[in-house]
Amino acid sequence: MSSDEVLRVDVPPPELRPYEIRVRAGILDELPARAAAAAPAAAYAVVMPDDVAALYGERVRDALNQAGLRAELLVIPAGEAHKTRATWAAVTDRMLALRFGRDSAVIAIGGGVTGDVAGFVAATYMRGVPCVQVPTTLLAMIDASVGGKTGVDTDAGKNLVGAFHSPRLVLVDPLVLRTLPQAELRAGMAEAVKHGAIADEAYFAWITSHADSLLALEAESLEHLISRSVELKAGIAAEDPYERGRRAILNFGHTVGHALELQAGYAMPHGFAVAAGMVAEAALGEAAGVTEGGTRARIVDALQALGLPSASPVPADATALIAAMRLDKKARAAEPRFALLERIGQAAAAPAGGWTHTVAADVLERTLTQAAEGDPVV
Amino acid sequence: MSSDEVLRVDVPPPELRPYEIRVRAGILDELPARAAAAAPAAAYAVVMPDDVAALYGERVRDALNQAGLRAELLVIPAGEAHKTRATWAAVTDRMLALRFGRDSAVIAIGGGVTGDVAGFVAATYMRGVPCVQVPTTLLAMIDASVGGKTGVDTDAGKNLVGAFHSPRLVLVDPLVLRTLPQAELRAGMAEAVKHGAIADEAYFAWITSHADSLLALEAESLEHLISRSVELKAGIAAEDPYERGRRAILNFGHTVGHALELQAGYAMPHGFAVAAGMVAEAALGEAAGVTEGGTRARIVDALQALGLPSASPVPADATALIAAMRLDKKARAAEPRFALLERIGQAAAAPAGGWTHTVAADVLERTLTQAAEGDPVV
Secondary structure, eight states, X not given: OOOOEEEEEOOOOSOOOOEEEEEOTTGGGGHHHHHHHXXXXXXXXXXXXXXXXXXXXXXXXXXXXXXXXXXXXXXXOOSGGGOSHHHHHHHHHHHHHTTOOTTEEEEEEESHHHHHHHHHHHHHBTTOOOEEEEEOSHHIIIIITSSOEEEEEETTEEEEEEEEOOOSEEEEOTTHHHHSOOTTHHHHHHHHHHHHHHHOHHHHHHXXXXXXXXXXXXXXXXXXXXXXXXXXXXXXXXXXXXXXXXXXXXXXXHHHHHHHHHHTTTOSOHHHHHHHHHHHHHHHHHHTTOSOTTHHHHHHHHHHHTXXXXXXXXXXXXXXXXXXXXXXXXXXXXXXXXXXXXXXXEEOOOTTSSSOBOOOHHHHHHHHHHHHTTOTTO | OOOOEEEEEOOOOSOOOOEEEEEOTTGGGGHHHHHHHHSXXXXXXXXXXXXXXXXXXXHHHHHHHHTTOOEEEEEEOXXXXXXXXXXXXXXXXXXXXXXXXXXXXXXXXXXXXXXXXHHHHHHHBTTOOOEEEEEOSHHIIIIITSSOEEEEXXXXXXXXXXXXXXXXXXXXXXXXXXXXXXXXXXXXXXXXHHHHHHHOHHHHHHHHHTHXXXXXXXXXXXXXXXXXXXXXXXXXXXXXXXXSSGGGGGGTTHHHHHHHHHHTTTOSOHHHHXXXXXXXXXXXXXXXXXXXXXXXXXXXHHHHHTTOOSSXXXXXXXXXXXXXXXXXXXXXXXXXXXXXXXXXXXXXXXXXXXXXXXXXXXXXXXXXXXXXXXXXXX
């Protein structure tokens, strides 16, 4: 038998480059010039959900046209229920019908759903075209803007189909938070609290003390909130791009939070679930001896200042929650894993290495029962 | 107004690495060990078209199982008509139903369609899982195995939706060419002739002189053919990963070839179209003074030795062909572009820079009329 012919293929991947997130009140007006510079293209597909399009659709398209850019508005139905392969295919087919070529680009203007769907269109249109993201919810501004994750849901679960595709530019204009429905504002605030809790005590304290001006949507406070949260998340993500290690700390509050959402049939606002999840996981950490005493109380204070709940707003069943956690994709061998705090501003490394913890079954059940009942001890 | 907060995000892209193409008669038997080494996974989705599955399905799955690997067979309908988003979604949904997690991998065993569809599933399953490619047609072995292109067709055209996703390993066993229907064998031979014509005169001569043993599917000749073609294509692709320059020479024969296929409603075998296209484009080059005299005749000799046609097997209309070329995605401002030869073994750089040429309208029409008529001068 002849020996193997072994050929090594080392074709660099398609262009993947660092990108900028620009945050400033009013920067939306500069979209045409900034899109043209960061993602020069023969034509722009401007993807917006219907609610955002009603407020900004024509204004944005006209501004792009007046700058001499070809731009077409592609409106998708708003809401997670439409974060599907069907919406992705419909946007793709509309671009094909409009004869968008490989030299086109996508501009996604909307919340996380729009960014994920339009980003996935960009990732797969003729094997990838540039994308500019303009998040319009606080959650999308501080969370989805970092990391290049795109994708859609299927009946089997959330984000099961997708790709990594970095945007060329993210433009964040906090002023849009004043004019758009703010269902997700609280969810954004909860994630910001989480960023402080896992990585920056001073930032955590700043959020607590600036809760009033944040809730009043004052531009300077929002600019700082968004910038610092993005900085923290980008730092953690850059350290661990493949999600094998410390990036897991971003899941603080989310193991319990996802279980709560699942139990509520996703009728519970994500921010409420994450808020209650952080309190429960701080309590878990304290009960397990991993988290400094008093940590849970400080998180409760921050959440209350922001008008977020510190316990599940609907009755939760600890046994059902634990069952849901066993099915979570973070679980290993059906053992739920938690990102826990050492103290405010510092996530806890696990004794066996890594950044996720298991918790003894009795501690888990006892703590969650208290948390689910809204017991003031938890 | 405050100044911009500018945050730079530099999260490396998900894992993209060089990979090996291993070529040896009989290497298919080593699939379990080699897949486990190159793409360790908790479970393997083995994607095959129905015709390949009938011959190899159970054998491959049983071999993987006997090696202690979890493997499930996912059969897709054979043929370009099924290279669709629907097939991609069906394979994805089947994997989800089988509870394949992020720690699973895809093994694609089949021709170019299977590699493209299964590769696109791997590229997008939970934002990307590893893929092992086992091409079973000569065309897939020497062409699709290099470059990491994946994707599907839509009603608007071929390969309009997809992603770049490098396989972890490509296993090429020339012996499968003996047991599988070889509709695409000639297409593979035509592409090999092309590789010699654009980049390696000695290889071109070797193919011509080994036509008989190649057509008899002798293992050693096939191993050399596959290895040298892969080497040449990989070298050209690595030099120009973004398809901005010299990689265009891989389109030699394809501007006319695609127009012929379009005119025949894709009823013409791809290899026949490329073969006739190379002859026509060599004639064009000679008529335009770009290509050395006698080049066309040498290509005709090589094709005839391999039993490939040197002119369109169906009557073609030069005017319609030129109209089709104007719509080709290689065209610029509706002006058809051609990758031409300087001589056998050497593609011709364009005088104005780049590697694609325009040809004066009268030369184009006269030459194509002769080629379409099968005129022996062309």
